[in-house]
Amino acid sequence: MSAGFFDNMAPTARRSLVVTAIFAAIAVVIYLFCLQPCESQLARARRTLAELQGRQSQTNGDLRSAGTVKKDLADLEAALEPYEEAMLVPLLESYAMRAKTILDPIALGAGLEDVRYTDEPFRALPLPRPMPRQLHTRAAVKVMARGSYQQAVSFLLRMERELPLVSLQQFEVASQSTPEAQSVMFVLEWPAKGGLTRK
Amino acid sequence: MNSSSLHLNLLRPSERLSSSPVRMRVMLPVGAILSCIGLLVWWGVLLTQLVMTKAQSAGIEEELSAKSKEHSEVIRQRDLARELKLQLEQLEFYRAGVRSVAEPLARLAEVVPLRVQLKQLSFTPPPRQVLQPPGMKAPLFGPTENVETQKLVMAGLTTKETPVVSLMESLEGGFERLVTHERKINSFRQDNAEAEGRKLLSFEVEYTMPERRFAK
Amino acid sequence: MWLNFAKPASADILCLLSFVLGTNCATQFQVKLQLTSSKSIDIKFPCGGGRKSAADITGIEMFAPDCEGCRAVRIVNKKKAWHLVAADVVKDPDGELPARWEDTPRQPSWELPRPFQAPHAALAVNSPFGTFSQSTADAILQDMSAGLDFASASASPKSDSGGKRFGVRKAQASPPGAPKHAAKPDAPARRPSLPAGGESVSENGRRFVSRPMPEPGFHLYASLPEFQTLWVSRLLPEGRRPTASSIQVAESALMASVFLQPEFRSADGDALAIFVRRDAVFFAGYRKGEPVLWLRCPSSGGSAAMKSAIVKTLGVGSDLVDSVLNESLIDPRPALEPFVRPILAQLELSLAYLASKHSLKFDHALLMGLDAGAAHWSTYAEEALRLRLVAPDPFGGLVVGKGVESDRASEYLVALGAAIAGAEASQ
Numbered sequence: 105m106s107a108g109f110f111d112n113m114a115p116t117a118r119r120s121l122v123v124t125a126i127f128a129a130i131a132v133v134i135y136l137f138c139l140q141p142c143e144s145q146l147a148r149a150r151r152t153l154a155e156l157q158g159r160q161s162q163t164n165g166d167l168r169s170a171g172t173v174k175k176d177l178a179d180l181e182a183a184l185e186p187y188e189e190a191m192l193v194p195l196l197e198s199y200a201m202r203a204k205t206i207l208d209p210i211a212l213g214a215g216l217e218d219v220r221y222t223d224e225p226f227r228a229l230p231l232p233r234p235m236p237r238q239l240h241t242r243a244a245v246k247v248m249a250r251g252s253y254q255q256a257v258s259f260l261l262r263m264e265r266e267l268p269l270v271s272l273q274q275f276e277v278a279s280q281s282t283p284e285a286q287s288v289m290f291v292l293e294w295p296a297k298g299g300l301t302r303k
Numbered sequence: 304m305n306s307s308s309l310h311l312n313l314l315r316p317s318e319r320l321s322s323s324p325v326r327m328r329v330m331l332p333v334g335a336i337l338s339c340i341g342l343l344v345w346w347g348v349l350l351t352q353l354v355m356t357k358a359q360s361a362g363i364e365e366e367l368s369a370k371s372k373e374h375s376e377v378i379r380q381r382d383l384a385r386e387l388k389l390q391l392e393q394l395e396f397y398r399a400g401v402r403s404v405a406e407p408l409a410r411l412a413e414v415v416p417l418r419v420q421l422k423q424l425s426f427t428p429p430p431r432q433v434l435q436p437p438g439m440k441a442p443l444f445g446p447t448e449n450v451e452t453q454k455l456v457m458a459g460l461t462t463k464e465t466p467v468v469s470l471m472e473s474l475e476g477g478f479e480r481l482v483t484h485e486r487k488i489n490s491f492r493q494d495n496a497e498a499e500g501r502k503l504l505s506f507e508v509e510y511t512m513p514e515r516r517f518a519k
Numbered sequence: 520m521w522l523n524f525a526k527p528a529s530a531d532i533l534c535l536l537s538f539v540l541g542t543n544c545a546t547q548f549q550v551k552l553q554l555t556s557s558k559s560i561d562i563k564f565p566c567g568g569g570r571k572s573a574a575d576i577t578g579i580e581m582f583a584p585d586c587e588g589c590r591a592v593r594i595v596n597k598k599k600a601w602h603l604v605a606a607d608v609v610k611d612p613d614g615e616l617p618a619r620w621e622d623t624p625r626q627p628s629w630e631l632p633r634p635f636q637a638p639h640a641a642l643a644v645n646s647p648f649g650t651f652s653q654s655t656a657d658a659i660l661q662d663m664s665a666g667l668d669f670a671s672a673s674a675s676p677k678s679d680s681g682g683k684r685f686g687v688r689k690a691q692a693s694p695p696g697a698p699k700h701a702a703k704p705d706a707p708a709r710r711p712s713l714p715a716g717g718e719s720v721s722e723n724g725r726r727f728v729s730r731p732m733p734e735p736g737f738h739l740y741a742s743l744p745e746f747q748t749l750w751v752s753r754l755l756p757e758g759r760r761p762t763a764s765s766i767q768v769a770e771s772a773l774m775a776s777v778f779l780q781p782e783f784r785s786a787d788g789d790a791l792a793i794f795v796r797r798d799a800v801f802f803a804g805y806r807k808g809e810p811v812l813w814l815r816c817p818s819s820g821g822s823a824a825m826k827s828a829i830v831k832t833l834g835v836g837s838d839l840v841d842s843v844l845n846e847s848l849i850d851p852r853p854a855l856e857p858f859v860r861p862i863l864a865q866l867e868l869s870l871a872y873l874a875s876k877h878s879l880k881f882d883h884a885l886l887m888g889l890d891a892g893a894a895h896w897s898t899y900a901e902e903a904l905r906l907r908l909v910a911p912d913p914f915g916g917l918v919v920g921k922g923v924e925s926d927r928a929s930e931y932l933v934a935l936g937a938a939i940a941g942a943e944a945s946q
Contacts, residue, residue, distance in 0.1 A: 116328060117328050120328040120329070120331060120332050121331075123332040123335070123336075124331045124332045124334075124335045126335075127332065127335035127336050127338070127339050128335045128338075130339050131335065131338045131339045131342055134339065134342045134343060134346060135342055138342075138346045139342060139345060139346050139349065142346060142349040142350060142353060143349060145353055146349055146352055146353045146356065149353055149356040149357055149360065150356055152360050153356050153359055153360045153363070156360050156363040156364060156367070157363065159363075159367060160363050160366065160367060163367060163370055163374050166374055166377045166378065166381070167370065167373060167374060167377060169377070169381075170373075170377045170380075173377055173380045173381045173384060174380060176384045176388075177380050177383060177384045177387070180384055180387040180388055180391060181387065183391055184387060184390065184391055184394070187391070187394045227429070227432055227446075228432060228434060228443075228444070228445050228446050229393050229396050229397055229445060229446075229517060230393070230396050230445050230446060230448075230449035230517050230518065231393070231444055231445035232389050232392040232393050232396070234389065235389065235444060235445075236386055236389030236390045236392075236393060237386055238386065238390055239393065239444060239445070240390065240393050240394055240397065242397065253412055253424075254412065257405060257408050257409045257412070260404070260405035260408060261405040261406065261409060263405070264403050264405045264406075268401070269397075269398065269401060270401075271400065271401040271402045271403075271515075272402050272403075272404055272405075272426075273402075273426075273429060274425075274426045274427075274428060274429070274453075275404075275408075275424070275425060275426045276423070276424070276425035276426070277421075277423065277424045277425070278422070278423045278425075279420075279421070279422045279423065289425075295394055295397050299444075301444055309771070309774055309775040309778070309810060309940050310717075310765065310767070310775070310940040310941065310943050311651070311717075311728045311729070311730065311739065311740070311741040311767060311768070311771045311940075312717070312719070312728060312765045312766065312767065312941075313719050313726050313728050313741060313742075313743055313748050313766040313767065313768070314719075314748070314752055314763055314764070314765055314766040315719055318749070318752045319762065319763070319764060320752075320753075320755070320756070320757035320758075320762040320763065321757055321758070321762060322638050322639075322757075322758065322759060322760045322761060322762045323758065324758045324759075326757055326758055328757075
């Protein structure tokens with residue numbers, strides 16, 4: 105086969121062949137350098153658009169629920185308020201000092217004497233699932249005093265009435281020489297803020 | 304015998320033309336040109352789609368950026384609500400375990416018989432919380448159990464067993480917040496103390512108190 | 520078309536494309552693969568399978584001097600018989616056969632009437648520059664070389680006073696009859712080679728095709744100027760029926776016109792035929808269907824000269840010549856015999872040649888092309904040579920279709936011969 109064969113081709117056929125070859129080459133160039141890159145870009149753009157549309161629908165959904173979220177938050181804060189008020193907060197880094205400020209009037213009112221307050225070990229509360237970031241705990245304070253059984257019970261009654269979230273963990277009444285001067289011991293629990301589960 | 308021996312054909316095969324209206328000489332270039340045009344049109348369509356997609360994306364990004372502050376606030380509130388809900392749940396565990404025994408303790412004094420002298424009334428300490436069981440590298444954030452059980456111990460002196468039995472019978476009804484039916488007589492013996500010329504009996508009774516359940 | 524594995528694939532792709540684009544849809548179905556220098560294989564494509572016979576072909580005699588238009592016939596092979604479906608004179612193409620290279624710029628397009636729109640057309644050309652002859656190889660080569668010196672002495676190929684037409688440069692076209700100049704001392708004298716049987720070659724502005732004859736050393740060859748061949752080949756445009764599948768010299772077509780004759784077939788292809796044309800008489804001899812003799816009768820005119828002699832000698836009008844020849848009222852011998860005598864003398868020599876060289880003995884010959892006077896010719900031949908001249912129906916062997924007029928059938932011999940040869944029944 106020699107180029108003579110090409111030369112012997114009819115001029116119109118040769119022209120046709122050249123035109124076909126040129127346009128075929130152009131078609132290949134268009135496909136490789138225009139179409140394929142464009143398709144890749146379009147695929148990327150579509151993926152980006154899909155992600156953005158996802159985020160948009162998520163955002164719109166969140167914003168639509170803003171009212172509900174706000175209401176829920178308000179409800180929760182209202183529900184937490186009694187606990188916040190009842191929470192034992194240390195005074196001068198001492199829970200016993202805080203308890204003294206709260207309980208002294210009640211003890212005095214009940215007639216107990218020689219009231220002393222000491223810190224007791226805290227007890228952990230069970231965990232909800234999932235865990236909150238801010239844990240709460242059972243802050244314990246030991247109260248020792250002298251008084252009668254009735255005075256001790258009176259103290260407990262008044263305490264339960266005025267501090268409904270304070271719980272009696274331990275109790276001891278031991279008789280002394282006189283019934284009016286019995287040794288009374290209470291270990292009272294308050295809700296208190298505990299540690300953080302995560303930063 | 305055939306006529307091909309007499310067919311002196313001066314026309315070359317390459318010069319023969321086709322009578323078919325479909326000429327490859329025309330169809331192939333036309334096909335190539337149409338292919339190019341088709342590819343260009345296709346490219347145009349893709350470019351248009353690309354521009355529209357990018358414009359859509361830009362619009363959405365702009366919208367998201369405008370709403371980002373408000374959205375962040377909603378997310379913050381939602382996270383806070385979630386946190387507070389969990390805190391409330393734990394505090395409600397606490398509330399469920401609050402013990403109110405003042406009233407039964409007050410009535411206890413009324414049901415103690417005359418011939419019984421209580422020397423001591425106490426709750427046993429709650430069970431120790433083990434927050435780092437053996438083998439665990441880090442302490443737990445909370446107890447593994449949510450129930451605590453304590454005992455109520457009554458110790459005193461009496462003249463005879465009947466008043467103690469009476470006392471125990473009295474405690475069987477109306478004192479559910481203070482004691483359960485589970486009781487144990489730890490001791491019942493003669494004491495050195497005397498009254499009315501008789502030796503007194505000392506007793507110690509232990510009642511299981513209602514469990515404190517820190518759960519909803 | 521040839522593919523050679525030793526060459527780069529791009530050349531093969533080019534071949535393939537040119538094959539596809541090629542103007543030939545009917546014959547390019549065979550590919551020869553050159554595997555090694557000594558081994559090759561032929562591959563025939565399933566839709567082709569080599570040269571196919573044309574079962575429907577139009578034969579056209581172009582530029583006959585005695586006709587206003589072109590005589591055309593259309594034959595169709597149906598149920599193993601050839602049917603003559605149309606015979607008529609069609610309008611000339613819009614233009615004359617160019618006599619010079621400079622006349623070729625204008626390429627008319629020719630549309631045939633519907634009855635003649637067969638897929639293929641065989642064109643028999645009457646050209647003053649055409650050649651059809653029985654010759655030796657040397658004579659043919661000499662004829663091919665004619666004009667070579669002139670071509671090399673003329674303008675260089677690069678000078679383009681006429682440009683390139685049909686893909687051919689003017690320098691290649693040397694008008695026949697041009698004076699032969701001495702070759703330049705430094706110009707290489709390229710000696711042409713005899714073309715392989717059936718293949719056409721172009722030499723010095725002319726196109727040649729030849730095939731060997733049974734007698735060793737002799738060939739039958741035809742030639743036309745290259746520019747005339749190319750001009751004719753493009754008359755029938757692409758994309759419409761018919762397109763040219765064959766270009767023959769008129770005498771070549773004439774020689775093939777007896778092939779369907781019952782007398783020819785019954786003699787198993789052994790025949791002697793006398794063709795009377797307008798300007799000449801030809802003798803043709805066949806053995807087993809192969810041509811063994813083609814001779815133009817020297818010192819003799821054709822039918823025109825015969826009719827002129829009758830008019831002059833007998834003093835009748837030219838419109839009465841046929842009557843004189845066909846009827847017995849007037850004896851045309853005084854006018855006719857002097858005309859026929861030299862023909863018979865030459866015929867005697869031809870008979871002797873055929874008997875001695877080819878062992879062919881004839882007691883009769885076919886007399887073709889005479890509308891009138893065949894009986895007289897036969898009488899004279901019987902008297903002189905004891906040879907009976909039979910004037911068969913020119914359309915003999917054909918199934919003549921309804922509506923086809925056959926009264927002047929002799930005039931269609933060339934067209935018919937072109938169609939028969941162009942149909943090229945397969946082996």
